[in-house]
Amino acid sequence: MSSQNLKAAAVFSNHMVLQRDKSICIWGTYKSEPTNNVITIELASNKTKTTIHEGTWSAELPPMQAGGPYVMTITDGIETITYTDIMIGEVWLAGGQSNMELKLQDSKNGKEVVASVDPTLSSKIRFYNVPQQSYFSEDFYTVEEATSWELCTPETCGTWSAVAYYFEKNLATTLDVTVGIIGCNWGGTSASVWTSKEYLEKDEDSRTYLDEYEKEYSQFNSYDEYCSAVEEYDAWYAIWQKKVEELYATDPDILWSKVQEIAGMNRWPGPIGPKAFFRPGGLYETMLSRVSPYTLRGFIYYQGEQDDCKPTIYGKMLRLLISQWRNDWKDDTLPFLLVQLPMFINQEEEDKKNWPQIREHQMITHQTIKNTGIAVISDLGEYNNIHPLEKEEVGRRLALQAFYHVYGMEVPAYGPIYKNRIIRENSIELRFEHANDGFLVKGDSIIGFEIAGENKEYVSATATIEGNRIFVSSDEVTEPRYVRYNWTNYGPVTLYGKNGIPMSTFRTNRDA
Template identity: 50%
Template sequence: MAQRFTVAPIFSNHMVLQRDKEIRVWGEGKDNDVITVSLEGQTVSVIVKEQKWMAILPSRKAGGPARLNITCEDEMVEYTDILIGDVWLAGGQSNMELQLVNSKDGKRAVEEANYPNIRIYNSLQQSFLDENALEAERNNAWHICNSSTDYDAVANITAVGYYFAKELNQELDVPIGIVGCNWGGTSASAWISKEYLEKDSDTRIYLEDYEEAMKKYASVDDYDKAREQNIVDYDRWKKISDKLYQERPDIVWGEVLEIAGECPYPEPLGPKSPFRACGLYETMLSRIVPLSLKGFIYYQGESDDHRPTTYAKLLTMLIDQWRHDFKDYELPFLFVQLPMYIPRGEVDHKHWPVIREAQMKVHKTIKNTGLAVALDLGEFNNIHPLDKESVGNRLALQALFHVYGKDINPYGPIFKSLLRQENEIVLEFNNAEDGLVLDGDEVNGFEVAGDNEVFVKATARIEADKIIVKADEIENPMHVRYQWTNFDKVSIFNKNGLPLAPFRSNEL
């Protein structure tokens, strides 16, 4: 006999419900049926309309464990060991996706993880919704962060999200839930709806990319065949490239392509591709909307470096969309500024600095945002730097300051102003009141330019909380920029141990 109603798959035993906010519980059912939702003495009844229902329970203080009961006539679904605390959505691409077990000291961290008040929910990575995907989603569930009882769940949690949750749980002593909703290699456009992307010509181009790609195929069946062939081709190519890297760890990308052939990645853009605009918004993000949340943590931008000048607009749109969908325009959005990175043998095209600048702009212009500067945490030739503990901790600092009102400074130095005097420029910074700290023998990464904005390498020196820069060939320097590069050594910090954020004075 078919069930009279269902509950959204995000609800399960061991979950965390958001404290101090209305608690939304929803699902599907038969029109005009009455659904009753109860949470520890609080009960709400609603009528199913257009086969959907949503009950809104009043807010509760942190605590638990609790039971959540949903009934319709003689049918009941019960969830147990529910905690009331703070729920954070961990979004983005591969650097948010990177599992704890694969991060620096990850195996040790997994083995030591025993935090019963941290709970984990990983949204299933599904690029299209067929019955198999829906069945897998129904069987998905929340997990307790305890490796002795659920090793795989802890091992596969987002490493950034784990360290973020661990720090908050210890500092606040409230349950923390992490909802992982991320996929490696994805543009921000994959996580935004068609309705939003269509609003602006600069973002509409992501939809046009899809439309142009689909012109290659006479039918969806033709696309499916091309996609299946790509899976075979990529598997063959990866076996060759893996062997090359194993035999010659220092081999450059160009040589790999010469030997293995052109890399057949990503898969063809089409209705089953996770990289299509709007795709993961439809198949992943919308599946957990409108769960009551405390906020978002986000690490992404690498896959939008082909259109870096559009990124500020794209990220702003994503923040607006997510806040709208989760029904709270005040939701904190804390995100990571891209670290240093360049592949071995690649020319520095200086597109990552534009992404970093866009991220800083969004932080400065959009309310309730926090930016974790990670410039110093990158690794040469590794787009997935392994020190995710520092990233998670820096996001936690942003949360403790911006969201929880702690009296701390979560920022490294940020460019404030410049003073031109003769052939030098004196730079002043926020968050450097206690002085600047040099890691290494020399101050590096600075360039200056005259009116023509042609930058040349500059020498620099630290004087307490200021930096003085100059270049002999520029008699009248007008502009300065710092670490305007994809990769370089980072050497300037404040007394908090946080790095100077990259900048260019002629743009900011």
């Protein structure tokens, strides 16, 4: 419940999950001049006090072990806020774009999973969705205050992130604690959207997102002109999208070029300006910052598709984002678990080999930044579908990363990851981490290796497995120097670890 003057941040509600074994941050606002400047917060047997400063307040409760349900009260001595059914457990934030956003009910077997959700999970896994608001509209705070934590029931969990659902289900089952997810994601968003303008200004490459925004927005003579353009676009899009849906309903295999020929050219995502969800720094302000610094165990993050237009700088963007989020949560050690992009290409689309560059940057980020993990899912992509429906395995592989890196469990969390190479007389020997047990080949043969000499002109290569090493060669390259594997937007995935997790995309030299 809320009150007239005293308010806690919208992310606090009945059924919430608070992070175990860490100091618990609570914060909020005070509308008018307080009669009593002291706020008292009680949770179970813990009590703390804080003062109101310029209309805001914050406090920390001492760490607690997993348990509950508990009741929390927040009072100024006149007004009291009470929250019930609070559990102490594990809390993660699920960030990213559409593949993190994709709803459980829309995923593979999702409707059946939702309808038959295990009743024992009802209070064991919980979810809070940050409302998708792209700017501070007149009803921004009303919409935000209407949100709350949800229990897992057939009536609620269908709209949860599918990846996050399977991730927290694995955690809750294995750790035997209540797990809560804060969903903070929006389809079609660049990493720049989830990073503050101040951080984007730090580097000339990341600053290009701001420069391009200013250039596009400056084409409007006024804010009112921009708003009129948004209204026109919204009306057009509603009609256009209906036509598109009708075309696909009639012919699911219709070519995208034919769809646009009939329905009209795609104008998504619309005019760029202060209301646009895709403007740099926008959702950082209107979504991420609204739940910061809610005490967490860590982040899971599935994003990168929208940045394939600038693949060479994605590593910088990802490092900036991780630094920003950890700084906002005042913890440089917060775990950050990435989902590496899968195989994907649209029908009629040229393979620009920009997605393997994104995958490479994701892997390098994992290998060079402390307390990060990576779920390799190259085998879970779909041709002509940027939103692959298999999300259960994505969540499971993320959970394996959490068990391995965060909870100290000895689990097979990785497939083979390239380590180094030795140049032989007419072949290249490759060595790998997480391949002590050797490799698993799916299909009739190993596909995806290419080899090149000093000219860096790659040709298809033969790969031979010898224990935990792979030898790559080609009759066309007598003096080999470089190897790459699955350096393509979309292609077959044939090499795995014995645990069924695929080998990640790699190249032996980043300049070749």
